[in-house]
Amino acid sequence: MDISQIVDRISQKIESKGHAADKSKIEQKLRRLIEEFGVQPADAERTVLYDIARDYGIPLGGAAGPGDQKQINSVSPEEWVTIEGKVVALGNSPSPSIAYSGIIADASGAIRFVVWSKASVPEIKKDSWYRFESAVVDEFKGALSLKVHSGTTVKELEGDGVLIPVITPVAELAAGVASVHVKMIQEWDVTHDRMLQSGLLGDETGTVKFVTWKEEGKERLTPGCVYNIYYALVDEFNGRHSLNMNTANIVAEDGDIAVTSGATTFQGALVHIAPGSGLIKRCTAEGCNRVLSRQNYCPVHEMQPKFNYDLRIKGWLDDGTRTEEVLVQREVVESLTGMTLDESKELAENNPLGMDEVFLRMREKILGRYLRCEGREIDRRLIVNSCECIHFEPTLLAELLNRTGGEVS
Numbered sequence: 001m002d003i004s005q006i007v008d009r010i011s012q013k014i015e016s017k018g019h020a021a022d023k024s025k026i027e028q029k030l031r032r033l034i035e036e037f038g039v040q041p042a043d044a045e046r047t048v049l050y051d052i053a054r055d056y057g058i059p060l061g062g063a064a065g066p067g068d069q070k071q072i073n074s075v076s077p078e079e080w081v082t083i084e085g086k087v088v089a090l091g092n093s094p095s096p097s098i099a100y101s102g103i104i105a106d107a108s109g110a111i112r113f114v115v116w117s118k119a120s121v122p123e124i125k126k127d128s129w130y131r132f133e134s135a136v137v138d139e140f141k142g143a144l145s146l147k148v149h150s151g152t153t154v155k156e157l158e159g160d161g162v163l164i165p166v167i168t169p170v171a172e173l174a175a176g177v178a179s180v181h182v183k184m185i186q187e188w189d190v191t192h193d194r195m196l197q198s199g200l201l202g203d204e205t206g207t208v209k210f211v212t213w214k215e216e217g218k219e220r221l222t223p224g225c226v227y228n229i230y231y232a233l234v235d236e237f238n239g240r241h242s243l244n245m246n247t248a249n250i251v252a253e254d255g256d257i258a259v260t261s262g263a264t265t266f267q268g269a270l271v272h273i274a275p276g277s278g279l280i281k282r283c284t285a286e287g288c289n290r291v292l293s294r295q296n297y298c299p300v301h302e303m304q305p306k307f308n309y310d311l312r313i314k315g316w317l318d319d320g321t322r323t324e325e326v327l328v329q330r331e332v333v334e335s336l337t338g339m340t341l342d343e344s345k346e347l348a349e350n351n352p353l354g355m356d357e358v359f360l361r362m363r364e365k366i367l368g369r370y371l372r373c374e375g376r377e378i379d380r381r382l383i384v385n386s387c388e389c390i391h392f393e394p395t396l397l398a399e400l401l402n403r404t405g406g407e408v409s
Helices: 004-016 023-036 041-056 330-337 341-349 355-366 394-403
Strands: 080-091 098-106 109-116 129-140 143-148 153-157 176-188 195-202 207-213 226-237 240-244 249-253 263-273 278-283 307-318 323-328 370-378 381-389
Touching: 004 023, 004 041, 023 041, 041 129, 080 226, 098 226, 109 176, 143 226, 176 207, 207 370, 263 323, 263 355, 263 381, 278 341, 278 355, 307 330, 307 341, 323 330, 323 370, 330 355, 330 381, 341 355
Parallel strands: 109 143, 207 240, 323 381
Antiparallel strands: 080 098, 080 129, 098 109, 129 143, 129 153, 176 195, 176 226, 195 207, 226 240, 226 249, 263 307, 263 370, 278 307, 307 323, 370 381
């Protein structure tokens, strides 16, 4: 990697302050950070510059000092800042170049931090208070984080002040770290072997997807229950937010929340019914309810000799301009197809095609029909609460033909 331009920039800044710059030593420091520890070049440049400036006693603009302490909610990208706060979460190190990663919080908010192995900081403990002096604020995909490097001083503080998390309404979530007061609305089928639970949370302002990954000590949320969730990571993808629960402290609450419906309506032709529609089997293990394979296999609890039957339809509606993925639950499936769960079970148990016969009959009844569906749009999928067939209207057809110059026979 050619780092000569970085070496030159650092040398020029040191020499402009009246000191000699050893380019070979600067290059050695840079290469160690970048090549051995995987530090980004921009972070490595700041770290080396600060180290040399500190050795010479050179004040650098933008480098934080003891008087530059800030609250977490006021930091900006590329700043050198000093903050004091409580480490509320620690995570497993994703790389040998990282000693610690976690979340530090103060009365104004919380921010993720990363401590590079090169920083040689003292042991960081969860639920203890620290002063991070001269850390660098970084930004990735809209989320701010603190980089603790070799130029950062980390000092554990005595005492344990009262820390009251700032609760953020769901509609105001932004990438980073947040605490919310929400109700669990729905649990979804997991889509990855490492995933413990996925579903939907909501409050009076909106709804948000959440994910909990398998990790020791992590527990599942219960549908219908209300929780205070402190310091969850907020991810953003294509303008949609989701909560990563693995950093969070979760406290169950009594009471209820009137969750906003967030209802949307879409109508069009049902152009596709996906596999996994029709009569399905669900795992009966406590708190699971995942869809089983044809061999009664659960991705979490493996083979299940006992199961519960259910109905659902997964498909696509097309209005001629765009398509919308829809997921229709049992009650709406029964109303739409005229086939109840009991009738579907009896049909599957007494027909050579089994559950496939239910799928084929449902497809024959509704594929190609024009439907108007209402529900909540989540993660680019419409979770349908009600659905009705749109019937042919002769007057509308005549109007369209007249507009195009055609004739009505």
